[in-house]
Amino acid sequence: MHQSRPVDSAGIATLSTTLQLARQRFFEDGSDPQGSVPELIARSWRRCSALPCSLSGTPEPLAQEALLARRDAQGQLRRHALPELEALAEALSPSRVMVLLADPQGMILDAAGSDVFMNKAQRVALMPGVEWSEVQRGTNAIGTALTECSPITVLGLQHYLEQNGALGCTAAPLLGSEGQVLGVLDVSGDPRCIQAQTVGLVRMAGQMIEHRMAMDNCPAHTEILRFARDPALIGSHREALLWIRNATIVGANRAAMRALGMTFEQLRGRFVDDLFSALPATDREQFELALHPWLVRPGQSASWASGWVGPKSASNRLTLAVEQESTEQVRQIPSSKPPIIVDPQREAQRQRAVRVLDCGIPVLILGESGVGKEVFARQVHQASQRSQGPFVAVNCAAIPEGLIEAELFGYEEGAFTGARRKGQAGQIREAHGGVLFLDEIGDMPLSMQARLLRVLQDHEVKALGGGRQQSVDFVLMCATHRDLRRMAAEGRFRSDLYYRLQHFVVDLPALREHADAKAHIDELLQTILPSGRLRLSPQARDALLDYSWPGNWRQLVAVAQTLLALAEPGSCIELADLPNEIRRDWRTHHQQPPSPSSALTRPDAEWEGATTSPVPLRAMTDTAIHAAIASCGGNVSRAARLLGVHRSTLYRHVIQK
Ligand SMILES: Nc1ncnc2c1ncn2[C@@H]1O[C@H](COP(=O)(O)OP(=O)(O)OP(=O)(O)O)[C@@H](O)[C@H]1O
Numbered sequence: 238m239h240q241s242r243p244v245d246s247a248g249i250a251t252l253s254t255t256l257q258l259a260r261q262r263f264f265e266d267g268s269d270p271q272g273s274v275p276e277l278i279a280r281s282w283r284r285c286s287a288l289p290c291s292l293s294g295t296p297e298p299l300a301q302e303a304l305l306a307r308r309d310a311q312g313q314l315r316r317h318a319l320p321e322l323e324a325l326a327e328a329l330s331p332s333r334v335m336v337l338l339a340d341p342q343g344m345i346l347d348a349a350g351s352d353v354f355m356n357k358a359q360r361v362a363l364m365p366g367v368e369w370s371e372v373q374r375g376t377n378a379i380g381t382a383l384t385e386c387s388p389i390t391v392l393g394l395q396h397y398l399e400q401n402g403a404l405g406c407t408a409a410p411l412l413g414s415e416g417q418v419l420g421v422l423d424v425s426g427d428p429r430c431i432q433a434q435t436v437g438l439v440r441m442a443g444q445m446i447e448h449r450m451a452m453d454n455c456p457a458h459t460e461i462l463r464f465a466r467d468p469a470l471i472g473s474h475r476e477a478l479l480w481i482r483n484a485t486i487v488g489a490n491r492a493a494m495r496a497l498g499m500t501f502e503q504l505r506g507r508f509v510d511d512l513f514s515a516l517p518a519t520d521r522e523q524f525e526l527a528l529h530p531w532l533v534r535p536g537q538s539a540s541w542a543s544g545w546v547g548p549k550s551a552s553n554r555l556t557l558a559v560e561q562e563s564t565e566q567v568r569q570i571p572s573s574k575p576p577i578i579v580d581p582q583r584e585a586q587r588q589r590a591v592r593v594l595d596c597g598i599p600v601l602i603l604g605e606s607g608v609g610k611e612v613f614a615r616q617v618h619q620a621s622q623r624s625q626g627p628f629v630a631v632n633c634a635a636i637p638e639g640l641i642e643a644e645l646f647g648y649e650e651g652a653f654t655g656a657r658r659k660g661q662a663g664q665i666r667e668a669h670g671g672v673l674f675l676d677e678i679g680d681m682p683l684s685m686q687a688r689l690l691r692v693l694q695d696h697e698v699k700a701l702g703g704g705r706q707q708s709v710d711f712v713l714m715c716a717t718h719r720d721l722r723r724m725a726a727e728g729r730f731r732s733d734l735y736y737r738l739q740h741f742v743v744d745l746p747a748l749r750e751h752a753d754a755k756a757h758i759d760e761l762l763q764t765i766l767p768s769g770r771l772r773l774s775p776q777a778r779d780a781l782l783d784y785s786w787p788g789n790w791r792q793l794v795a796v797a798q799t800l801l802a803l804a805e806p807g808s809c810i811e812l813a814d815l816p817n818e819i820r821r822d823w824r825t826h827h828q829q830p831p832s833p834s835s836a837l838t839r840p841d842a843e844w845e846g847a848t849t850s851p852v853p854l855r856a857m858t859d860t861a862i863h864a865a866i867a868s869c870g871g872n873v874s875r876a877a878r879l880l881g882v883h884r885s886t887l888y889r890h891v892i893q894k
Pocket residue numbers: 327575576577578579604605606607608609610611612613676716717718761790791792794
C-alpha cells in the first residue's frame with residue numbers, strides 16, 4: 238500500500254505536469270514511475286512503497302541529552318565537517334538555504350544557514366535531532382543519498398511525502414577510504430534555490446571533508462599513494478588517493494575510482510603493480526607514474542604526477558615538481574579568509590570599542606545581517622588587552638532552545654539521566670580570561686536572559702546538574718539585527734539586561750548606506766577576483782557595483798567566491814553569469830536592447846525601443862558602450878572601431894561615468 242497521496246494543483250511552483258502525473262499514477266494506480274522521474278527517485282519511491290509501516294506524521298526531535306550523545310559519537314566527523322558547514326552556509330547565504338550534517342543513519346546532527354528557512358524547515362522536522370533516513374522520511378536527499386551511496390538532488394514533490402513537497406534538497410554522502418558511509422552533507426531550501434551551482438558546491442565541500450578525514454586517518458602500516466594529472470593538484474582535495482598495505486590496495490577515494498574507472502570493490506585486494514606499470518621505489522620523492530597500458534582508455538593520458546604519504550606522517554606530505562604538460566590551469570579555490578575592508582569611520586569606532594572593552598564594559602553591536610558584526614567583534618578582541626585570552630562566539634539563534642542552557646552554562650558529569658556523558662565546561666567558562674561574544678542576543682530565550690544577567694552581576698557561573706559556583710572573568714560583546722529597545726518595551730527582551738548592554742553601542746551601517754559603497758565593493762571584488770586570473774565584463778562589474786546587496790558584505794563575499802569557484806581561469810565573467818537577482822535588478826534599472834548586435838546591426842533598433850519603452854539616452858549609450866566593450870573582450874580600441882567612434886571618445890565616456 239502507498240502511504241502518500243497525489244498532490245492537488247495548489248502545490249509547489251516547481252511541480253511539473255509530468256511529475257504531477259507520475260505521482261498520480263504511482264500513488265493512485267500503482268503505475269511504475271520509470272522514465273517520468275529520475276531513475277534514483279523512481280527506485281526510492283518503489284522502496285518506500287514497499288515499506289511495512291506508515292511514513293506520515295511529523296516526528297519529534299531527540300531530547301537534548303540524546304542529541305548531545307549522538308554528536309559525541311561523531312566527534313571526528315563533526316571536527317572535519319563543521320568548518321565546511323559554516324563556509325558553505327556563508328557562501329550560500331544569499332539564497333536562504335540551510336546546510337545540514339547527518340550521521341550515517343541519517344540523524345541530523347548540525348545545521349547552519351538562513352534563520353528564515355530554518356524556521357520553515359522546523360515545521361516539517363528538518364532539524365537537528367530528527368532522523369531523515371529513507372525508512373523514516375521516505376524519498377529525501379539525506380536518506381536517499383545514504384541508501385544509494387550517491388549524491389542526489391530531490392526537488393519539491395519528488396519527495397515521497399507530500400508534506401515535504403515545499404523542500405528542495407541536494408546531498409552528498411561522505412565516504413571513507415573503504416567506501417563506508419561516514420555521514421552526509423545536505424543543502425536544503427526552497428526548490429528554486431537549489432541550482433546547479435548549489436549542487437556543485439555541496440559536492441566540492443563533501444570532497445574537501447572526505448579528503449581531510451582521509452589524511453587524518455591513515456592507519457598503521459598503510460601508505461597512501463597520491464596521484465593527479467596536474468602536479469599542482471597533489472595535496473588538494475581533488476587528488477586521487479589509494480591506500481596500500483603490503484603492496485595491496487586496501488582503500489581508495491572517489492577521485493581515484495573515477496581516474497581509474499573502477500569501483501571500490503574492483504580495486505580492493507588488487508596488487509598496486511597491476512595498475513601501474515612503473516611503480517617507483519618509495520624512497521623517491523618525486524616521480525611520474527604510468528598507468529598500466531591495459532587500463533588506458535582512448536583520450537586518457539597514461540602519465541600522472543604522484544607521491545607517497547607514509548604511515549601517520551602528515552609531515553611527509555610531498556609537494557611534487559613533476560614536469561608535465563598540463564593544459565588545465567589549477568582552479569583557484571575560494572580563500573577561507575577574504576580581505577576585510579576598513580574605512581576611517583569604522584576604524585574610529587573600533588578604537589573606541591577597544592578602550593571600552595579594556596575597562597570591562599560590554600559592547601553591543603547593531604546592524605543588519607552580514608554587515609560584519611562578528612568580524613568587528615573579533616577585531617576589537619584582537620586589539621584589546623584580552624587578545625591573549627579566548628574569543629568564544631555563540632550564536633543564540635542557531636542553538637535549539639532546549640540546548641542553549643547546557644551550551645552556555647555547561648553541565649556536570651551524569652547531569653542527564655541515562656546518558657553516558659562526561660561533563661562540559663560550557664561556553665561562559667570557556668571564555669574565562671577573554672571575550673564572550675553572544676551573536677543574535679535578541680533571540681535568547683527570556684529564561685536564559687535572567688541567568689545571563691546574574692552571571693554578569695556576580696561573575697560566577699554554576700553548571701547544570703549541581704556543582705559549586707565558579708568565578709569567571711570575561712567581558713561580554715553582543716550583536717543583534719533586532720531592535721532591542723522596542724523588544725524591551727514590548728516585554729520580549731528583559732529591560733534590566735538591555736540597560737546593562739546599551740552603555741556602548743556600535744551601529745554598523747548596511748553596505749549600501751556607506752558613502753563610498755561602490756569603491757568598497759570594487760576593492761573587495763578586485764581582491765577576490767584578481768584581474769590576472771579572471772575578468773569582469775564592464776556590464777557585470779556595473780551590475781555588481783550598482784546592486785543594493787541586502788545581505789551586505791556576507792552576500793558580496795559569497796557571490797564573489799562563488800564566481801571565482803565556478804569560472805574557468807582566465808575567462809571573462811559576463812552579466813549572464815551573475816545570480817538571477819543581481820541580473821534582474823540591473824535589467825530593471827537599465828531597460829535596454831538585449832545585445833550590442835541588435836543595437837549596432839539594426840541602426841533603428843534603439844528608436845524602436847524608445848517608442849515602446851522610454852529609456853534615458855545616457856543609459857542607452859552606457860549599455861551600448863559596455864556591451865560593445867564586453868563583446869570585444871575588454872579591448873576598448875576594438876570596441877571603439879565597432880561603434881564607429883574614436884577611442885578617446887570611448888575612454889572619455891567610460892572615465893566620466
Ligand atoms: N568590513 C568588511 N569587509 C569585507 N568583508 C566583510 C567585512 N565585514 C564582514 N565581511 C564579510 O561578511 C561576512 C559576514 O560577517 P559577520 O559574520 O561578521 O556578519 P554579521 O553582521 O555578524 O552577520 P549576522 O548578523 O548574520 O551574524 C564575513 O565572514 C566576511 O566575509
